[in-house]
């Protein structure tokens with residue numbers, strides 16, 4: 582039997598938080614806006630009159646038709662945010678369904694938008710914002726950093742939602758930009774990250790030697806990399822240092 586996807590339906594009931602989230606987006610009025618998980622429309626209603634075009638993706642059929650009726654000028658896409666095609670957009674403003682945070686974030690980053698104001702589960706936001714050397718720092722941190730800057734905007738307590746979730750939330754701002762360091766081969770870098778972060782507590786040299794099947798590298802190429810970097814652990818390397826490693830291989 583196909584598993585019904587979790588719907589993460591926790592609606593924002595604190596109007597001031599909703600006002601601030603819409604405010605952070607600093608909409609100019611002539612931008613194309615995308616909202617993922619419109620729900621009952623607490624954000625939708627604050628976006629629809631402040632943009633040129635609003636597209637709202639909502640997986641729940643009855644919520645989607647409710648949004649359609651209440652906001653006839655918005656384009657409501659009834660479907661799963663991991664599957665449906667996103668329109669071209671300048672700004673994304675969403676209280677994300679938390680079970681698809683990672684998938685939706687990477688899908689957003691495939692698009693050429695300007696900025697995104699996103700509410701995440703707090704722990705997920707902390708991973709986006711993490712510094713090297715912390716336990717939250719990892720592949721997600723480096724990969725998102727490759728495509729955007731990340732800024733913390735505010736923490737939102739669980740009491741701001743109904744039904745009350747079992748987790749806290751945080752609002753962050755992503756600004757899409759080219760990486761502030763050279764990346765010769767993005768695929769190679771992403772591959773390298775996938776491999777070494779399965780071995781985050783090992784020295785990078787051993788991590789790479791243990792994952793040759795994932796990267797297609799061989800021992801000789803691993804040992805040709807900068808020796809000081811190879812002596813450190815992946816969790817201690819900055820995004821720029823990872824880029825440096827992958828550039829040596831590109």
Ligand code: SAH
Pocket residue numbers: 586587588589590591592593594617618619620621622623624638639640641644660661662663675676677678681
């Ligand atoms: N933005 C609203 C709703 C947030 S709750 C608010 O702030 O109150 C998350 C919403 O995302 C719910 O309406 C849920 O039905 C929807 N949702 C859950 N999983 C989804 C998915 N995979 N694709 C699109 N929408 C999804």
